[in-house]
Amino acid sequence: MASSPYFSLAVLFVVALGFGLAPLGLAWLWQKVFSPAKPNEIKNAIYECGLESRGDAWVQFRSAYYLYAIIFLIFDVEAIFLLPFAVAFTGLGAAACVSMLVFVLLLIEGLAWAWAKGVLTWA
């Protein structure tokens, strides 16, 4: 079990988590022991250039973000297929490569369509 790569990853995860939490804990301890936190209304208000914050920040965003996210998702998924192909690439024949070419071209076509449609233009 210890020789499994996942064990190393788990240890790394735990230690990294500890690395993140330990100073925060230490800072918390410092606040408890020496430097009392003094939260108050103004301090804990939202910073807005020295003014009182007005209006909620959680507003409805524009769909531009979403469109990019869609294309990103599609390309991410593409990468899932592209990577095994790339690994096997050295041993593959031309036919397999052509089929991958078709795969990629189909997606490029989607990208080109989106480009032409103006999806890739930031609002």
Add this chain to the structure above:
Amino acid sequence: MSPSGIKTEKLAGWNRPPVIESDGEGELLEVAMGPHHPSTHGVFRMDVVLDGERVIKLKPVFGYLHRNHEQLGERQSYLASMPYTDRLDYFCSLTNNWAYALAVEKLVGQEVPERAEYLRVILAELTRIQNHASTIGFLLQEMGASGTPLMYAFREREKILDLFESLTGSRMMCNYMRFGGCRVDASPAWLEATRKVVAGLPAFVDEFERFLMTNEILMARCQGIGVLKPDLAVNAGISGPMLRATGVNYDIRKVDHYGIYDRFKFRVPLGDHGDIYDRYMVRMLEMRESILILNQALKDLPAGPVMDPKAKIRNFRPKAGESYGRIEAPKGELGFYLISDGGPNPYRYRVRPPSFINLTVLEDMCLGSNVADVVLIFGSVDIVLGEVDR
């Protein structure tokens, strides 16, 4: 007094900022930029309504540095206002001094000795160079260049400030000019130092140009952004490099021939697009012209007194009357309007601040552009809050 009950008439359409409509997608976000904001040059504030990242409404808010300059000017003697003018546009105290001195000289018909005129030109042009360099530095800072251009600009500015200090005694608040001349004379050593600094300036401008001019990011961010049309610019009273960047040939040094500017050969660079890049480039080219003027002025500087012996400094009581004197300050037309009732204090003391009036079109330039551009457009106007709010 409340402005209620005032009927608002429909205004001529073309000189109003356009109304930008949201496309209804996403919610509008009202963001205050300033008074404490890293890129508003101090305490300026813009209330911005964003549609996504596009600005669809922008209201400048002033007054966070309103220091009652005009009222102080009316309560104090003519002389006592001179150091206050230093604090108007605190980058260019010497040109402020000059504008005020000019207005008072106009009020009383005071002559200025030739050597003093030359010194004024030298100092004003040095001021212009350091102002333009810093402005460009700040503009680049706002563009996110982590201070390097600003550092180079300030490196040069420090050299010029050293000159100011060794002549006038102070780095920024020079309080140097007087009605009828200048306070102290420049020593030969000072002139020598000035010549040396001026000789080094072209190399600095070259470096600046190499560093920035063809940078693709700079061009992409500045060109075609914040376009100002010449007719609107004139109608809105825009002056200085900002006006010239729209292609309008109006330089008060050439128009009014105040001081002794008609003795020097220099050209007025003009832009054609009126965008940020033009404003930036006009300043860049003006620095070169200023160096030309400096070289000529330093060559021709005559000997003589720097103060008209007949000039009165204290107990100065101009006869009743009024005068408007203006000069081409680095930021635009800087004017002083004085009304004298014969007393020791001006009855009315008014500053025509170029920065303030140049902001009139801020909204027009910003509407419809990206919020990141607002910062740049604002930076390219080149304002100093001390002058905007007075």
Add this chain to the structure above:
Amino acid sequence: MDFVFYLISAFAVGGALAAVLLKNLVHAALALTIAFFGLALLFLRLDAQFAGFAQILVYVGAVAILVVFAILLTKGSEVPKEGVFSKSWFAGLAISAGVFAVLAWAVLQAAPSLPNETAAPAVTVNDIGNALMSRYVLPLEIIAVLLTAALLGAVIVAMHEKAGPKQSAGAPGPSLLGTGERRNS
């Protein structure tokens, strides 16, 4: 050994539960990523390394982002006042409980016949690549078509037609800098 499995399972199931139960949508989405992450760990435990990492890449990296964007786009950060569960929540709960009961029963019934231990398969990415390029080349192309179609479809659906209702900044509203706006402090 089982301890790890139970830990991961608890992680995944807890994440899923939280994703379904949490009132705040963004919290739910974040809990969802925890569930995805837990599932990915289960994949890893099942020696499906590639699938596990692919799960993290696609779900934690992309789908979760998509979900939170969708939440922000529909102003879903706030907890609605009228409650988050539908009026017929009881029926839904009953149905899903039933489904679970049936499935669990089936599994438990079949449990003795299910394999307990098999040798860990040595599958490399290279094998997956080869399989993909040989046996599964047709599905691959179909997936490409599907993805492209999804791209087109999703973009068309989500894209904003310009003919939407106009909302002018000058329109009367509580704030947004209408004239007469007073805001100094």
Add this chain to the structure above:
Amino acid sequence: MTPLAPYLIVAALIFAIGLAGALTRRNAIMVLIGIELMLNAANLNLIAFWRYSPHPELLSGMMFAIFSIAVAAAEAAVGLGLVISIYRHAKTTDVEEMNRMKG
């Protein structure tokens, strides 16, 4: 080494949770989240069956899972796109209200 059954139980549990979420939540995005959970539970089943199958080297279950991930991603993109589109018109993500508006 954990036997197959617990995986299946976990998958069933997550599936049921997803189903419950999809059926009880009002928000359309939450419904989609439930569906995603269900699909993932199915994926877990696929992988588990593959792992315990007599011929894992054939990769059937694994490939299915990978394809399933792709399909689920596409589903999420389109589904959420639909939600956004509906929201834009109806200004709501509430499934019940959407139902009402239909009639």
Add this chain to the structure above:
Amino acid sequence: MAVDEKLKIELGKQGVMVTTIQELYNWGRRSSIWPMQFGLACCAIEMIATTMARYDLARFGSEVFRPSPRQADLMIISGTVTKKMAPQVVRLYNQMAEPRYVIAMGACAISGGPFKQGYNVLKGIDRYIPVDVHIPGCPPRPEALIQAFMTLQKKIDEQHLTGEDRPRHLDEQAPGEFNVPEFGEHDLEPPSNPGTWTVPKIIQ
């Protein structure tokens, strides 16, 4: 770590542990003063000049001008605080995380300076928030700002971690919030923070 001998002896009474922590704490604080990116008027230009190549405040580790008050330690009030700006300044100060320091740079920030006779000028920011170091000058030279920095560092060095004379931010009883004045019809309300500021009684 320029803690003088006397201080060390005094610290000795508090125990070695606390002393070490205190030295480390003070050293950390004094060596890493991040000012807030905050300029008001003329002095702001000299403040910028201080960070520029000639004077280079970075040598003291203080070039990290943070735009957000949350991450800043030092507020350099560089210039005239007008009445219109005062509430914002106080609010920003309130929004800074402890420990926080204030340098009043230049005549205007200390007392209104040349503009103190004006109707819109606050006569010294110490009416509302406690000021650690005052720098006179109009504007002070960059060197003066650096010197003020060193004065502040010295001040930090001498602060005790525990005990009666510990600085304000370590004291639970000391106020952590300062009233933000409101705009009145003629003047700010209130015209000063009574807890922070009293007119000094100077016998002539």
Add this chain to the structure above:
Amino acid sequence: MKSVEEIKAAIEAAVPGAVVKVILNPAPNAQHSLLIDAPHAVAVAEFLRDDDELALDFLSNVTGVDFLDKEIAEKVKVTRQVPKEVDGVQQMVDETVEETRKRVEPGYLEAVYHLFSVSKKHGPVIIRMRTANRTDLVELPSLTPIWRSAEFQEREVFDLFGIVFTGHPDLRRILMWDEFKDHPMRRDYVEPDDYEYEPTAHDDVLKRAQAHKAKVSAGEVSQ
């Protein structure tokens, strides 16, 4: 460039009914100005801007000026009947007496506009407008529709002097905060009592200091 009188004539020719008065400036620079009447101001301004010869397209400066009510003491000769004993008889007799009469000449607020021409490169032409008094009729027409540069400057004049510019698109306070009630640049503005300890108290500062002290001792203010 035309002289002030010529401009006056041109205006009167172009804008019927406009009343224009030349105000001479005794200073050596001889920047005379034109006092125009409020009702025709916009028309006059439009003429000044659009006239081909003047082409005053550039409004440089807008200023408010406050002239206080003036108390004028003048000696008037008054004839009145005074009872007088003339020849032992009480009689009303006309008598001329010199009497000092006080008359209050109402003050006014003035808006001054400095115009230049960018196209013709001449200027300044100064126009001014006056309000009728300082208290109730402090309205002037806004010239913002003609010159955009007046937008902020007129707001400033409104803020500091209290001249209400009718027709201004967005007349709000610009420099002071919105809750502020006074117009601080008016010459009769009373400053708030925000006395600060000053070792240098002089003159009016000292007076204010003393007033403040009195107030504090009376318990009206806290510090």
Add this chain to the structure above:
Amino acid sequence: MLGDGILKGLAETAKNFAGSFVSKERMTTVEYPEERLPLPEAARNFPFLVYDGDDWEKGLRCVACQICEKECPPKCIYIEKSKDKKPDYVGKPQIYPAKFDIDISVCMSCQICVEVCPFEAIKMNTEFELATDDRFGGLLLDRKELARSNEYYHQIHPTEASEVDARLAEEKAKVEAKAKAAAEAAAAKAAAPPAAAAPATPIAKPAAPVEARPATAAKAAEVAKAPAAATAPVAPKPVPGTGSDGAASMTPEDKKAAETPAKTNEGEPKAQGEPKE
């Protein structure tokens, strides 16, 4: 091509980076507390009071004429006149400042006080390291803190100080010549009380009948001669004497101005009733 402008910029920073190790031109930092740039002679920060000789109190050139106080734009100078007199540098009995405060937390370093001073008594200091945490204690400078010797003045502004010294010497010579002439005339007339122009021969005279504080009282013993005027509590015209014969450096305006404030100040309420709260 896309990117060459960026490369040019990179080259420029690289040049500066490399140059900073070799060239002074490129490494402009002056490490302030250890290294300092010499201040230019004209540099100014806050005013100080010049005194001649060794005793700051005796040697103060200031005669409390209050011109600077009046002309100071931000009004940061506060002067209280003495009620007695002491001889000035030419030996003329003069009023001196019983109190001379400058609030440098207000001062705007404009140098107008120096310009208007007819007595070369106030000059600009170059000292700038004045940061303090004590606003009133540290920044309100009184007479003693303001006083600096003429040598110090020579040190910081050598050229200007020499000019001033020359001017003063000239003036003094003139005054002495005049006094000499007067003395001679007096001697000719004979049996007259010693002339006022003999600073070296102080006549011990009890302090003027004023409620002087200890310092003043102690000093008052030294305050010499001053025939009749010293008895008057406040000199009605402190300036004209000097003003009329110290002509060399003063324009007529200066002289007139030197008179006016003195007059105006007489009418003003005495600033002693300073409110303290």
Add this chain to the structure above:
Amino acid sequence: MTERLDQIFVVLKHWLLGYLPESWQTPVGVVISVVCIIGLYPALFAITTVLERKGVGRMQNRLGPNRVGPYGILQPMADGIKSLTKEDIVPTSADAVVHFLAPVILVVTVFMGFAVLPMGRNMVLVDMDAGLLFYFAMGASTELSVFMAGWSSRNKYSLLGAMRAVAQMISYEVALLLSSVVIVMMTGSLSLVKIVEAQNHYSYGFPHWFIFTPWGLAAFIMYAIAGTAETNRSPFDLPEGESELVAGYHTEYSGFKFALFFLGEYVAMFSISGLGSTLFLGGWMAPFSGLQFIPSWIWFFGKLFVSMCVFIWLRGTLPRLRQDQLMNFAWKFVLPMCLLNLFVAGLWRFMGEGWLRWLVCSAILILAYVSLGREGMRRQKFGPRSYRYAE
């Protein structure tokens, strides 16, 4: 001897483990390696911040920090102590839990990437078959933490900054992935160790790094651009673009939470640089066969150092792009170039050995670069201008 030096850390670890019982050796070995990684990179972070501040200072004609400790090297320690003892502010309206978790998750995900990076010969925590995929899977998770930070603060600047950051990161993530796929195509493995070893030959003393091929160079440039954007560094530092968004997504963070973001950013830089040098610059290989006597880990960290210097250099020089330009650049320049590069790589393999493939591949790439660049400049409508003067 060189062998020894090269393996000094490995040998050291085994020597240490030798004192432990058999069953403990593996787990403790893992823990030691992990602790080394997590101790090392924050230390490097500390050094880098000083280097950056001093380096940028030098570019700006000034000295930079030099007072705290000798030559200012203790500066980061002071900053750390200061941050640790600084008050921690959580705004009232913020989402406290998410606000707390965001920096922790960022740090964790950033560190996870190092698991698969070989830092020297035999110096890798896990050599996984799907190593590169793991790396990207972890990289993808950082976006979520940035979003969490911005959203939970409930501050307008934060949220805008976070949305920008996420949009930017997802855009460049695609480019990052696709530019490294080329390398995988050539090496036939996702294992980073194998990728390094695939570059382990020299001809005439020069190494066979992938950067020395047309497709490799193109991929490297695209990788460098995408990597810079992925770590939010100048000129792509918009999310923290303080000129308009104050401090971006960490506006509301104070104390050590902010320091963790700061640390996360730098460690991500190391990680991206490390991966970059592994993929394109031969990882821990020496640049010349004659220099192989120098230990491998020195080469790896040397390459890391050089790439950090480049990051710093860029930061000291360039202004930042605008959001739309940045997105356009990602989708309309970098992504097409990456996709094209896939074909070029395929072509490279099928054209066989010989100079022709060099010529064709380079020609295609240069042509594409120039035309895409031109097209971009034309679309953005910018270019040099000339100016007129009035006398």
